[in-house]
Amino acid sequence: MRLFLFILAIAVTLLQAQSINQLIDYSLKKHPSLQTIQHLLSAMDDRIAKSRNWSNPEMLLNMSDIQFDDPTNRGIEPMQYQAINVKQRFPWFGKIDAREHFTRAQKNVILDSYDIARIKLAEEIRTTSYTILEIRERLRIIGQYKKLTKQNIALYDAYTATDSMSHSNSMAAELMLSRLHIRSERYKAVMKSQEAKLAYLVQKKNISISDRLHLKKPRSLRFYLSKLEHNPAYHKTLSQIKVADANRRIKELESNPDPFVQVGYFNRKEYEDYASVAVGFTLPILGSEKLETEAARKEVLAAKSAALDYRAALESEIRVNYAQMKEAYHIYQIIQNDSMPKLQHMFELNEASIESGEDLFTYTNLLEQKLDLDEERIVAKAQYLRSVAKLKSLIGNIK
Template identity: 25%
Template sequence: MKNTILLIGFLFISAFANAQDLQDLIQEAFTNSPEIQKFDVQYKIASEKVNEANSLPNTDFNFGYMAVAPEMEMPMERFRASVMQMLPWFGTISARENYAESMAEAQYVEVVIAKRKLALTISQLYYQLYEIRAKQDVLDENIALLQTYERLALNSLEVGKASAVDVLRLQIRQNELRQQKKVLIQVNKGIQAAVNSLMNRPYDKEVVVVASLEISEEENLYNYKSLDVNPELLKYDKLYQSVEQAEVLNQKESAPMLGFGVEYINQENSPMITSPFKDMVMPMVSLSIPIFNNRYRSQTRQNELRKQEIQFQKEERLNVLKAELSKAISQQNQARIQFATQKQNLKQAEDAEEILIKNYETGTIDFKDVLDIQELQLKFQTAQIESIKLYYVQAAVINYLTN
């Protein structure tokens, strides 16, 4: 089971191999994250309980000494000592170990879930960083383009083919784009700090992201049956098995306990006893029977109810995961459609820009139209980047749910 879950985790991480350094970020987070370390320690504690289960009840030692002895001609007891060891019914210790192991396996699934959730969070923040930095690059390109237009407007102003208002409009537009870039820089710092926080490293450490991402034109197909291997559901299977082991243990503990021991009695010398064997050694056997066993019957009923509860919890969680998968697939398809539309719009805006530039050669350029086209281009470019981010964020969610 453990190897299976590890394989699932590997598939989840390898799904992001297309993103530069993302896999390294995730692996580093697994190593440094206090949350993951917390779950690892909890798993070690649960594993150690297996050793705790492999133990016997305390051994009873008794010693008694006659402090004040009455005067009698009969032999008198000087002191007595005994030892008694109770033994659980056959198979009880094995049942305890099996129960402890089942609880440890359930805790191990919690470790896997925590790692997968951490990987998902880092992946989503990673693609947000990609979005912010891609938008910054687009803003830089548009600012450079507006500066080119500004030079054209100044040249046209000198020959009376443009007005000072055209130049000012171009300058104002550049100021707006520079403002947007400054805002993005601050947003980048916040998200970068969030990533570093999850990795337990300095908040201002640089997080490198991939330079560009593409969206497949083909619609991806997903199988809802793959949800069955999601650790969030496997956790309930492990809990169910632990309850079954708890019932086996309950049945074993409702059986009698056997005890074996020996008692030694030391006696003083007496004229009435001439035999050298005056002391007594008495082997003992004890049997502990749970006559009033309502507690065990109640525990059996509780275990049955607990198994029903776990089944309902699993069904409820499965429905939630199906809804989340449907939503993620829908949003990913929306992003793919939006990207294709914005790509077509951007191509047409670039064609319009080319027409305007050709008109400049004939001296009929309208810088108001230039600003309108530039604004459209920036809108389409920004929408493309947002579609890419949405596509890969939802891909991360889908991989979390199905791999």
């Protein structure tokens, strides 16, 4: 009955477990940080619509020639009038299109920020998941070594009566067991913090990851460098160039003043009413517009330099992370194909003396070395996968 319940519990856990890609898909739909940017994008649509509007007309109400002796009498002379004036500014040709182009360029920057946030969120979910899987593997390995160490202690105790060295060997094994307990508690604390972080990233509690730490042959450095321009942060620097250039165009057009028309209706008591029309524009004679245009042109140059600098920094970051990935991959291969077989051979050489109880101390020492190698192998696998996740992020891949 207990076996059946155990198998049932494992089956339920496996059914509830989700892959890292599934966790990423869920988070991309639910995470509030992404919803915040979506609201900003919606707001930019309203600003784009607004950019095509003319400036609001101005209305002026005027009452002239108020006589202090008789302020309510509005029929003393023909100069006394009440007027309504409406003033409308007309944008110079191309200014509305320039404003819309500038606003759309700003929206593209926010779109790039949205892509950056999505990819960064996916990267964080991957790296955190790999850390959880790493700690889970470490705890599993330590659990196995606890059992072996307890068996060693029992063997030492069995030989205590006939071997004076068995007691000290038994104490050494007990110290090893204590160190395993301490290491296990530290890993459990790290596991809790990483699980809390993953719950925030995915916006879901009690997450079970179905993936395993599995290594694939690494791609070439050329592959990652060829995908460099897909990086959304690099796209953002290019979008910022377009914003700066659109702003420069607006400043250039501001050198052409907007004309305005003012129409007035004048009412006079006991006299005929009349209307007036005025046309005017500002006089750009102080050179402010030229200075603004020159400043905007220099901002375009600054944005272009920033994009070139970011591209160079991005290439360097890809090379650095690729080197870390290759290092982890080579360390794993050395441990897996060289160190572990040699250590296993040492166990086989000492197997006869270990079984007779003659060399249990050597066995304990070999056991500690094997534990260290097992953990280093797990670390190398997790570090390799975290580096791959970072490289995916750098070339703009979510999955």
